[in-house]
Amino acid sequence: MxxxxxxxxxxxxxxxxxxxxxxxxxxxxxxxxxxxxxxxxxxxxxxxxxxxxxxxxxxxxxxxxxxxxxxxxxxxxxxxxxxxxxxGVELVREDPKKLNQKNLLLAINDLTAKFWHKILLSSSQAEHAREYLRSRNISQESIEDYMIGFAPDSWDTTMKFLHERGFKPQDIFLAGLAIKKERGDGFYDRFRNRIIFPIRDSHGTCVGFGGRALGGGDEKSAKYINSPQTPIYNKSSIVFNLDNAKSAIKEKDLTIMVEGYMDVISSNQAGVKNVVAISGTAITQDHIRIVKRFSNNIAIAFDADEAGQKASFRGTDLILGADMNLKAISIPSGKDPDECIQKNPEDWRRATSAPEPFMEYMLNVTLKKYPSMGAEDKKNITTKLLPFIAKISNIVEQAHWLKKLSSVIDISDNVLREAMRGFLQKNNYSTHGAIEEKKQARALPKERSIQLEEMLLAIALKYPHYVPFIIDHCGPEYIKDTKLNALYKKLIIYYTKFIDHERSEEFQLNNFYDFLSGEDMSDENNHQKLSDTLILLAEKDYFDYDAIRIKEELQNIISFLYSYHLRLELQSIKRQLEEAEKLGDIEKIKELSKQFSRTTDEISLLSL
Ligand SMILES: [Zn+2]
CATH class of the missing domain: 3.90.580.10 (Zinc finger, CHC2-type domain)
Known part of the structure; x- marks a missing residue:
């Protein structure tokens, strides 16, 4: 195999x-x-x-x-x-020399993650790192699940380690683990004296790292640094912890988005597992596309102060435009989920179990901030909220919030709509960006007759016990589409020649496919592919039909195809008649006239 x-x-x-x-x-x-x-x-x-x-x-x-x-x-x-x-299939290993660049960088990351993890677990250099994690209540289980590591306080420990394992400095640099020296040749370690969080894609492959500085030492160094953009790490499309969280997200039908690695890990420890983070960037269309795979509901955790300033930075407008259900979780205490959980994990569990619709939340926060209902406050409220409402791609939902805002601040919703339009023009925003982005790759609508020909064959292949009925009532000449006609003829040949009717053998799809596989390759592929597509078509359109309705459907289709066939015949006879009249071919005219009236009769019989 x-x-x-x-x-x-x-x-x-x-x-x-x-x-x-x-x-x-x-x-x-x-x-x-x-x-x-x-x-x-x-x-x-x-x-x-x-x-x-x-x-x-x-x-x-x-x-x-x-x-x-x-x-x-x-x-x-x-x-x-x-x-x-x-x-769980192990692919035959590739020769390391033949690894393409991408796989080479992944191999470097994988090895480095293990190296740093081992240092954190057992090296004496990592004592203060272990102490720090203990002080933040990060459990041993989390350290192992997230493969948290420690990059030693050294300029070259990691470089040396990887070099000894046969990796070239240039490749280590490309993986984002080394920085070029400003003077002279060579590189030095990017991550030094930092707790390391491996960043994995949704399949669990380590594509980059986040490093948290440990207190003391260099005051100027950033608290967090991440891998730079590399051929394997694109921060605009990586959602931290999605590999762990995806089944919980599907189960709860909700993605909770927080800001930091610590928030994610603490939340997991508190039993709230449908949590992911976007680090060091605003939410992008790619992030949305990725999380939307697992649930259409997304909740963002805000602390009370940031809601106003940060909501748009964090990409809420894109989510509103993507027609997802955006919700807000108000962090009950502390400035972030981690702090809240350290105080009382139950608060976090309660807050995440019932997120509010985002607009509801924004409305409440904004009204609290501008409570007077004077002209000034009303202006501030609309300036805050209309940009969000404008972004909502679902027009019913948008109308709902306009109406609600209108009644709360007692300004007619026409005026608000006007103000919103002004805002849109000024900012040249499109309300439906996410949808427009999708390619309009629609197949051309098919002619009705071809649709019905497809239906007929779809029923034949999906419900083969109708094959005898179909063959009895629908001649191959009724099927006009070349490909469908060829497949139908195959079906007829197979049915009449290869099925033992004496022993009342039944039509079996697999046997029909075996029969098709005796064809020359290109035909075989086409006919099997076409058959597969047709079977799916039947599953799409007839899944809720019972046997009686399918039979009715078949009869309708066949009588349509038959009458369509007769009409085409009639046209063709007319053309031939004109031709024969031009040539003065009396015999031919007689013959064709007979055919003409016979066909007309048949058509009028059909319409009875
Ligand atoms: Zn499609």
């Missing part, structure tokens, strides 16, 4: 895709809003039975590998790695 087949046999496409988007069961298959094009009603179908997905809106489709590649925007080897890890 190939590695790909091995992985596929251990994983379920439904589970794999569920990690990225929310799937809803619909009959035997699952459906969702397509992540690859903007749509209002779901045309994205995942079939557990066929282990395939297909979007009938934009015509994208494939297996679990193609989904991961497309969704993560990565190439096949990377998707292979992700799915192999998930499946």
């Amino acid at each position: 190939s590695q790909v087949d091995d992985i596929k046999s251990r994983l379920d496409v439904v589970d794999v895709i569920s990690e990225y988007i929310q799937l809803k069961p619909a009959g035997v298959s699952f459906r969702a809003l397509c992540p690859f094009h903007a749509e209002k009603s779901p045309s994205f179908i995942v079939s557990r039975e066929r282990q395939l997905w297909h979007c009938f809106g934009c015509a994208e489709g494939g297996d679990m590998f193609s989904f991961v590649m497309k969704h993560e925007n990565i190439d096949f080897p990377e998707a292979l790695k992700i799915l192999a890890q998930k499946a």
Whole structure:
């Protein structure tokens, strides 16, 4: 078995895709809003039975590998790695010399994380670091789960260690672990005398580090430093702790966003596990896209002072524009979640269990700040709140908050709307940025007749016990689309020649596929692919039909296709008649006239 087949046999496409988007069961298959094009009603179908997905809106489709590649925007080897890890399949090791740059840097990070972790656990140089973590109540379990480490107070310990393991200084530099000396050649360690938090992507791969300075020593050095931008670390798309938190996020259907590593770790220790952090940057579209995979609800923790100043910096406007449910958690005590938890973990658990809608929270905070209801305060209130309301992409929700603000400050909502428009123009903002960003990659609408031809074959393949009925009532000439016609003919040949009707053998899809695999390669691929897509189409459109409705549907489709076929015939006969009249071919005219009236009769019979 190939590695790909091995992985596929251990994983379920439904589970794999569920990690990225929310799937809803619909009959035997699952459906969702397509992540690859903007749509209002779901045309994205995942079939557990066929282990395939297909979007009938934009015509994208494939297996679990193609989904991961497309969704993560990565190439096949990377998707292979992700799915192999998930499946617990060990990929055949690559020769270190052949590692591409990206894998080389990942290997450096991986080794360094282990090195620093070991130093923290057992080296005498790390005594003050261990003491510090104890003073912050970081448990031994957390130290191990997060692989917290310690980078020694030295200019070259880490460089030397990696060099001894065969890594070149230039590569260590590229991994973001070394800094070029200002004078002369060479590099020195970037992280020195710092507690280290490995930063892992959503699959648990260490892509960078955050380092917290330990008290004393150099007063000028920053409290936190992170890995710089590297070929493997892009802070605009990394969400800290998502690898740990994703199952809790799905379970609670809520992502809680805090600011620091310590907040995340303390929250975990307090039993609130659906927590992630964005460090050193505002929330970006990439962050939103990533967290949206796991839940459409996101709550940001604010302390009372920062709500006004920091809310927009922290990217709330982007979240409002992404049509997610944005909520706010008011930190009950202390300046951050960590401080609150140190005082009383129960406060944090209570606060996170019932987050408020973000606009509700902003409204309350702002009204508290400007309580007089004089003209000045009303101006301040609207200046604070309208920019947020303007960003809400859902127009019903937007109207709701305008109305609410209008009644609270007693200014008509038309005036507020006008003020909001003025604000938008001044700032040249688009309220629907997130949606516009999606490519409008819609497939062209198909002709009705082709849609019905697809439906007919979809039913035949999904519910093969109708195949005899279909073959009896629908001639191959009724199917006009070339590809569908070719597939239908295959189906007829298979059914009439290869099924033992004497022994009332039934039509089996797998056997039909075996039959198709006897074709030459290009046909085989096309016919199997087309069949797979059609089966998913049937799962999408007929999942809630019972046998009687399917039979009715079939009869309707066939009679439409038949009458459509007759109309085309009639047109063709007309053309031939004109031709024959031009040539004065009397015999031909007679023959065609007969055909013409016969066909007209049939059509009028159909419309009875
Ligand atoms: Zn789509």
